[in-house]
Amino acid sequence: MKMFRNALVAAALVMGIASAAQAADLVRKVDSFDLLADQSGSMMMQAPDLKMTKAAAAKQVLAAVNEAIPNLGYKASMHTIAPAGKVVEYGDWDRSAMNDGIASLKSEGTVFGHMTPMGDGFAANSGDYATMARPTAVVLASDGANNTGIDPVAEAAAIYQAQPGICFHVISFADTPEGQAVLDKIAALNSCSVSVKGADLMADENALNQFVADVFYTTGPTEEALVLHGVNFAFDSYALDDKAQGILDEAAAVLREKNVHVTLEGWTDSIGTDAYNKVLSQNRANAVKNYLVQQGVPASQLTAVGMGKSFKYDNATEEGRYLNRRVELLFN
Amino acid sequence: MFRNCWMGMVFCGLLLAAPGSSYAVNESKIKADLDTFAHQYVSKANKRMTVNRARPQIVKRGSKYVATFTEIDLQSVSAQMRKSNSKHFDYVATLCYEELTFESEGKTRNEAANGTFRCVKVRKLTELPRYVKGKWEN
Numbered sequence: 001m002k003m004f005r006n007a008l009v010a011a012a013l014v015m016g017i018a019s020a021a022q023a024a025d026l027v028r029k030v031d032s033f034d035l036l037a038d039q040s041g042s043m044m045m046q047a048p049d050l051k052m053t054k055a056a057a058a059k060q061v062l063a064a065v066n067e068a069i070p071n072l073g074y075k076a077s078m079h080t081i082a083p084a085g086k087v088v089e090y091g092d093w094d095r096s097a098m099n100d101g102i103a104s105l106k107s108e109g110t111v112f113g114h115m116t117p118m119g120d121g122f123a124a125n126s127g128d129y130a131t132m133a134r135p136t137a138v139v140l141a142s143d144g145a146n147n148t149g150i151d152p153v154a155e156a157a158a159i160y161q162a163q164p165g166i167c168f169h170v171i172s173f174a175d176t177p178e179g180q181a182v183l184d185k186i187a188a189l190n191s192c193s194v195s196v197k198g199a200d201l202m203a204d205e206n207a208l209n210q211f212v213a214d215v216f217y218t219t220g221p222t223e224e225a226l227v228l229h230g231v232n233f234a235f236d237s238y239a240l241d242d243k244a245q246g247i248l249d250e251a252a253a254v255l256r257e258k259n260v261h262v263t264l265e266g267w268t269d270s271i272g273t274d275a276y277n278k279v280l281s282q283n284r285a286n287a288v289k290n291y292l293v294q295q296g297v298p299a300s301q302l303t304a305v306g307m308g309k310s311f312k313y314d315n316a317t318e319e320g321r322y323l324n325r326r327v328e329l330l331f332n
Numbered sequence: 333m334f335r336n337c338w339m340g341m342v343f344c345g346l347l348l349a350a351p352g353s354s355y356a357v358n359e360s361k362i363k364a365d366l367d368t369f370a371h372q373y374v375s376k377a378n379k380r381m382t383v384n385r386a387r388p389q390i391v392k393r394g395s396k397y398v399a400t401f402t403e404i405d406l407q408s409v410s411a412q413m414r415k416s417n418s419k420h421f422d423y424v425a426t427l428c429y430e431e432l433t434f435e436s437e438g439k440t441r442n443e444a445a446n447g448t449f450r451c452v453k454v455r456k457l458t459e460l461p462r463y464v465k466g467k468w469e470n
Contacts, residue, residue: 027432027454073407135434135448167448192436192448222454229459229470246418250460312402313380320380 026217028072030167031133032090033216035062035098036125037105038142038173040082040116044109047175050199054173056107058141061171061198061208063102065139066095068212075133080105081121081142090132118142118182119150126159134165137215140186141171141198145179153185160190167192169215171201226251226329229322231288238287248288251329252295263303263330264289267310269321274308282306288327362423362463363413369461369468370411370427378404388436390444396437397444400452405430416462423463427470431455 043055050057076093078101079086088101129138144152156168170187172195174180187195194214201208213219228251231244240248255262266285268277285304293299314320381402383389388399408430416424433453438444461470 027430027451029450135450164446165448190448192450218451221452222456224456225458227457227459230462243420246416246420247460247462249418250416250424254458254460311382313377314382317380319376320382323377323380 026070026072026219027222028074028217030074030135030137030216032075032077033093033137033139034076034090034125034129034132035066035078035088035102036121036138036140036142037062037078037080037087037102038082038116038118038140039080039106039109040118040143040146041110042116042143042146042179043082043173044106045175047173047199050202053108054143054175054198055105055109057198057202058171058173059102059105059107061201062105062139062141063099064201064208065171065212066098066102068209069093069095069216071095072217074216077128077132078102079121079125079128081118081125082116084117084121084124086125086128090128115148116142116144116146117149118144118147118152119155122152122155122159123150126155126163129159129166130163132166136166137169138166139169139171139215140183141173142183143173143175143179144182144186145174145176147182152182153189156186157189169193170195171198171211172196173198224331226254226331228327228329229325231327233284233287238283240287240291245291248291249295252292252297255292255297255301255329256295258331261301261303261332263305263332264292265305265307265328265330267307267312267324267326267328269324270309270311270315271321278306278308280306281308285327366411366413366423366425366461366463366468369470370409370425371406373427373461373470374404374406374409374429378406385434385449388445388449390441393437396439397441399436399438399441399444399447399449400433401449402431402433405432411461413463418462421462421464425461425463425468427459427461429457431457 037058039055043058044053047054047057074093075091076098077090078088078098087104088098159166167190168186170183170193172180172183174183187193194211196211201211228247231247232241233239264285266281266288268281285306289302289304292302310324313323315324383401385401385403388401390397390399411425411427413423413425416422432451434449435452436444436447436449438447459470461468
């Protein structure tokens with residue numbers, strides 16, 4: 001009975017490793033984000049092309065962005081400018097709570113006498129931004145128009161200077177060249193910025209999804225590897241000790257279940273000459289390969305490469321040197 | 333006398349029942365130890381990275397400078413264990429985590445180092461810690 005249970009657990013472990021390689025590999029680009037909505041008087045004006053106020057259009061776009069963000073464990077908040085305020089408290093991103101926050105934004109309001117102190121809004125919110133997990137994205141939905149108070153471009157530049165790891169992205173609802181110019185200048189402050197037009201996101205789902213991908217996640221290259229520590233050899237030899245054989249027995253069980261080619265990389269710490277470590281690591285990688293083949297892993301499935309010295313971890317400490325001495329089995 | 337005999341029978345019953353329950357309790361303790369070990373191990377590995385968030389590596393790529401560093405996503409750490417068939421250790425675990433590489437570009441070294449870093453590569457890593465003589469090692 002116990003053996004059956006162990007077999008089930010082992011199968012589950014192996015299947016877990018295999019399925020991880022097949023899963024969609026989305027990785028978050030930022031650890032946190034803030035949605036920053038412009039609620040100024042000019043945003044309460046009609047956007048003729050959209051047949052609604054710019055504020056209403058901004059709400060629609062922010063809601064669509066919120067829906068399209070994949071659940072990758074972000075932290076999030078929501079703020080407004082003109083007037084500056086906090087709509088959603090910073091914490092674990094909750095799509096539903098963020099939707100409620102977006103829904104609570106004004107769509108209509110008084111137009112006259114309500115300027116856009118955008119720079120003051122940035123300044124008011126900057127304290128909250130400083131506490132957000134890095135990297136962080138601030139997604140600004142604004143028309144950039146009717147500014148008063150602190151220069152928003154200068155204030156955004158000051159935040160970049162004081163707060164590494166922050167990036168302003170722009171969803172523009174500008175309907176004047178001056179407003180667009182302000183937003184363009186903010187976007188030009190840092191090459192990280194993604195700048196789009198709100199109307200484009202409303203008209204084209206692909207554009208919306210591309211914006212979300214550009215700001216929130218990546219599908220960049222993903223590598224999968226089994227890393228083995230403690231695969232020890234007798235001093236200055238290629239003979240595996242008993243414990244090393246036990247570790248490799250477990251590794252062989254994983255490899256037999258995976259029908260993929262494996263590059264077996266042997267690494268050493270930095271003690272000794274480069275040439276010595278290169279040869280040593282190659283011979284030890286070969287010894288590991290031979291042992292795995294004896295355990296039933298097809299030789300054609302394995303390529304052994306001696307990588308020599310590793311500097312991935314700090315060689316000045318015993319702990320770092322131990323981490324550098326390793327065998328990596330890269331699943332190709 | 334009768335009461336002592338009765339208590340003795342209860343005690344014997346508990347002794348007979350003990351192996352199964354103590355095994356389960358012991359295994360849950362070992363699993364709890366594994367979770368602690370996994371997070372400590374990964375945190376230490378993160379701290380020992382030569383190139384890290386505080387000290388990114390900066391190289392010139394074409395006309396731009398690129399700052400890069402690698403760190404383990406501590407949120408990604410998970411560990412499962414099972415009995416080992418090896419005579420050298422009692423349990424073996426699969427410790428899974430993601431190692432992320434971040435890059436930032438700039439016109440100068442300083443701009444690259446202080447720019448916004450984006451994740452450009454993910455390594456899904458698995459290690460096989462062992463439970464030996466009452467503690468986890470890797």
